[in-house]
Amino acid sequence: MNKNRMYPTWFIFGALLLYVVLYVLPSVMGIAYSFTDWSVYSQEVHYVGLKNFQTVFSADYNYNRMLGNTFLFTIVTTLAKNVIGLALAVLLTKKVRLLNFHRAVMYLPCVLSALIVGMIFKAVLNPKIGLLNMALRAIGLDVLAKNWLTDSKIAFNSVMAVDIWKGMGYIMTILIAGIMSISPTYYEAAEIDGGNAWQCFRHITLPLLTPTLTVTTVLNVIYGLKVFDTVYALTNGGPGYATEVLYTGVYKEFGLGRYAVGTTLSSIMTVVMLIVGYFMIKHMVQGGGGEA
Amino acid sequence: MNSRMRNRRRWQAVGVNVLAWALSLILMAPLLLILVNSFKDSVSASDMNLALPASPQWSNYSVVVEKGKLGITFLNSMLYSAATTAGCTRRCICSSCWGSPCPSTSSP
Numbered sequence: 001m002n003k004n005r006m007y008p009t010w011f012i013f014g015a016l017l018l019y020v021v022l023y024v025l026p027s028v029m030g031i032a033y034s035f036t037d038w039s040v041y042s043q044e045v046h047y048v049g050l051k052n053f054q055t056v057f058s059a060d061y062n063y064n065r066m067l068g069n070t071f072l073f074t075i076v077t078t079l080a081k082n083v084i085g086l087a088l089a090v091l092l093t094k095k096v097r098l099l100n101f102h103r104a105v106m107y108l109p110c111v112l113s114a115l116i117v118g119m120i121f122k123a124v125l126n127p128k129i130g131l132l133n134m135a136l137r138a139i140g141l142d143v144l145a146k147n148w149l150t151d152s153k154i155a156f157n158s159v160m161a162v163d164i165w166k167g168m169g170y171i172m173t174i175l176i177a178g179i180m181s182i183s184p185t186y187y188e189a190a191e192i193d194g195g196n197a198w199q200c201f202r203h204i205t206l207p208l209l210t211p212t213l214t215v216t217t218v219l220n221v222i223y224g225l226k227v228f229d230t231v232y233a234l235t236n237g238g239p240g241y242a243t244e245v246l247y248t249g250v251y252k253e254f255g256l257g258r259y260a261v262g263t264t265l266s267s268i269m270t271v272v273m274l275i276v277g278y279f280m281i282k283h284m285v286q287g288g289g290g291e292a
Numbered sequence: 293m294n295s296r297m298r299n300r301r302r303w304q305a306v307g308v309n310v311l312a313w314a315l316s317l318i319l320m321a322p323l324l325l326i327l328v329n330s331f332k333d334s335v336s337a338s339d340m341n342l343a344l345p346a347s348p349q350w351s352n353y354s355v356v357v358e359k360g361k362l363g364i365t366f367l368n369s370m371l372y373s374a375a376t377t378a379g380c381t382r383r384c385i386c387s388s389c390w391g392s393p394c395p396s397t398s399s400p
Contacts, residue, residue, distance in 0.1 A: 126340070
């Protein structure tokens with residue numbers, strides 16, 4: 001191929017410069033600081049080896065719980081958003097009156113700021129005057145009325161449920177686009193062959209939606225691993241450490257002046273994200289190649 | 293298509309519509325909560341329920357516009373969105389084009 005017909009190299013410089021200055025450099029510096037005793041109390045920064053990592057993985061602290069909560073949050077919300085989003089997408093590609101109204105309503109929660117969502121659901125999940133408990137009491141289900149955000153056993157489930165409410169509309173929109181790109185001739189052929197709705201979904205919709213579902217899974221996993229705002233706005237990691245996730249932990253460590261431990265937690269998550277991202281992108285590329 | 297099949301399809305359509313409305317209402321409830329309470333005075337809004345306001349407080353909106361400096365904050369948000377969208381799009385187009393052949397025979 002004639003080299004004169006290629007786009008010039010300087011095209012990449014702007015993006016590369018921003019990427020290096022705003023992403024690579026801070027990441028490398030963060031990893032370097034995680035091997036030091038950097039804190040608000042230290043006059044000088046000293047190399048301490050793996051001491052911070054020992055602290056983070058030690059059973060004496062609650063960091064393991066933060067990591068566990070983060071992974072649990074990621075797995076549960078990813079699965080739930082994909083399943084509910086898919087169900088909504090299938091529903092809202094049928095012949096429904098006021099279709100665009102329903103689509104807009106279901107998409108609406110994801111355009112709200114996490115802080116607004118946090119404020120709304122603090123009110124909705126209030127044990128005494130909250131909408132949810134009042135509705136449950138009104139239909140005689142008093143036994144199901146709980147302290148949704150203050151009971152340490154169910155607070156994390158409540159936080160995940162709010163995040164699912166907020167995010168499923170976004171996934172639904174992506175999946176609707178995926179379903180609408182499937183040729184109707186497949187469904188017509190299946191109907192002639194006597195296929196029912198479930199068979200059409202199982203053997204046409206689901207296989208042809210797999211690349212789209214891979215994309216939504218990647219988006220959800222990355223979002224779940226770095227979740228902060230929803231948890232911070234709803235419970236700030238409480239009660240106790242029941243809903244603490246990694247980045248609320250990092251935020252608190254920085255607030256307490258323990259910068260080195262904060263950067264250690266961030267570094268661990270950076271490595272986890274790199275590994276997860278690598279395998280997911282590899283899977284996506286292979287999936288795309290297989291389809292072509 | 294026989295009448296039995298037509299009947300079945302009609303009931304299916306009714307079911308789908310009812311389900312869509314039920315889900316929309318459930319999803320809308322928290323959003324309605326904001327809307328309804330935005331018309332209440334500060335005392336009754338603290339209850340945060342779906343009861344309609346006794347007398348709508350339209351002045352809440354003028355307070356937000358004037359004291360909350362809604363004009364400047366909205367403008368800042370718009371500027372932020374426009375600048376980041378334009379910047380990201382430009383950088384992404386440039387970096388994704390790099391190394392690939394130009395579509396036309398003329399130099400880029």
